[in-house]
Amino acid sequence: MWQSWLNMSTPAGILDHVGTREVVQDYDLIRGALGYKRINFLGASTGSYRAAQYAATFPSRVHKFVLDAVVPHGMSMPDQVKYDLIAVNRGLDRADAYCQNNATCYWHHAGRGSVQKAYQDLVARAANDTLAACGTSDVANCTTFVPKWILQATISGLLQGQPDFPNVLEVLAAAHQGDVSIFLTSSTLTIDQVWGLPILCNDYPIVDKTLKGFQKVAKAGREVDRYDIDQSSWLGIQLIGSVWPYAVPPNPPLKLNSTMLLVTADFDISQATEKTTFVWEHQTPHAALVVRHGEDHVSFNNPTQASTRITKEFLRSGVLPLKEDSTFVTVYEPGQCRRPVADPYCVPTGFQAGDVDSL
Structure with missing residues (x-):
């Protein structure tokens, strides 16, 4: 794949100059062309990484910056992966919490922890080549089984973004009863996924x-x-x-002295909340932190969430929010200490918490 891109890209060597360090130079050229002295920036997910890079490169041009679901500078890859796995495990806890709050869930009456146990039972069967694609009635003659990694990747993928817990729970219940068809559908890599x-x-x-x-x-x-x-x-x-053919500059922590707003969700499965906390505690001494108590990747997607209201108000006024501690959001002022991530079972589930119900 990389070699084909090298062969087809012009001018030669352009792929050596498409990182965030170059992207923010483009942003600043646009700023200059439009005649702005300073800019406002809502950086969501990977966009937060670019927003931070711009602020570090052009601090005098920073006005009102919001970093939502922060991708951190200066955090090692092992730590990023560690926090990813912590986050996706929390996602399964939240699916169980949703189940305990909804009588239609297959495991509602089985008690807390039943969804996690059901998933682990399926993983064990996949690892032993007994998760048959032929249904429970013909396991002895079945030659097609769901590989463990496909089961893991499917459930992890369903928990990403704005999770649809009823759908996740339905998939797990169907597999528990012998229908594993969802795990056998293949997907094709598209340009939207690789750009x-x-x-x-x-x-x-x-x-x-x-x-x-x-x-x-x-x-x-x-x-x-x-x-x-x-x-x-x-x-x-x-x-x-690991197969990128160019040398990559170091990725050190940044020191961002501008007034900023950082936003995260306790149960963001796509970008662990610990990454936002890392940047808030170590790189942004003049930033407030907004913690939404729920899931969903990037708070700004839902205009009715309290965190979105706070973000909009900061982008309008440039004034950091005051301390707040309510059911769906907690706001920390610069210099405060963040409390531990909320108990997955003590935060409400549903649309206001950031999950959806397609069923």
Whole structure:
């Protein structure tokens, strides 16, 4: 794949110049062309990484910056993968919490922890080649089984973004009863999924590109993987970036002295909340932190959430929010200490908490 991009890209060598360090130069050229002295920036997910890079490169041009679901500078790949696995495990806890709050869930009457146990039972069957694609009635003659990694990747993928817990629970219940068809559908890699890879691989230096180096990073995730999910988007970046053909500059922590707003969600499965906390505590001394008590990747997607209201008000006024502690959001002022992540079972579930119900 990389070689085909090298062959088709013009001018020659352009792929060596498409990282975030170059992207923010483009942003500043646009700023200059439009005649603005300073800019406002809502950086969501990977966009937060670019927002931070712009603020570090052009501090005098920073006005009102919001970093939502922060992708951190200066955090090692093993730590990123570790926090990824912690987050996706929390996602399974939240699916169980949703189940306990909804009588229609297959495991509602089985008690707390039943969803996690059901998933682990399926993983054990997949590992032993007994999760048959032929249904429970013909296991003895079945020749097609769901591989463990496909089961893990499917459930991890369903928990990403704005999770649809009823759908996740229905998939698990169907598999528990012998219908594993969802795990056998293949997907094709599209340009929509790969356009960002050159930027990511130009941003993150892979210290050890060997198989042993990859296994070391994977091990950091497995050590905190309570439910054997073993899937991480940043582990994928470690793998893909290991064959990037260009040298990548170091990725040091940034010191961002501008007034900013950082936003995260306790149960963001796509970008662990610990990453936002890391940046808030170590790189942004004049930033407030907004913690939404729920799931969903990027708070700004839902206009009715309290965190979105706070973000909009900051973008309008440039004034950091005051301390707040309510059911769906907690606001920390600069210099405060963040409390531990909320108990998955003590935060409401539903649309206001950031999950959806397609059923």
